[in-house]
Amino acid sequence: MTSAQPPTWFKSSYSSEERDNCVEVAPSPATVLVRDSKRVPDGPNLTLTPAAWAAFTRSL
Secondary structure: OOOOOOOOOEEOOOOOOOOOOOEEEEEOOOOEEEEEHHHHHHOOOEEEOHHHHHHHHHHO
């Protein structure tokens, strides 16, 4: 049995390094995890399908 790899988080390109207020995303083939950087210990705030994430980002 293999253990699951922890997600690799990416910070929003609109966030600066000096600020803690940012959105982080961890994409995978099955899900896209989204979290608020201020709430990192709480884990992902949203779990979306890749199709739902694509629709969301297109609407921005």
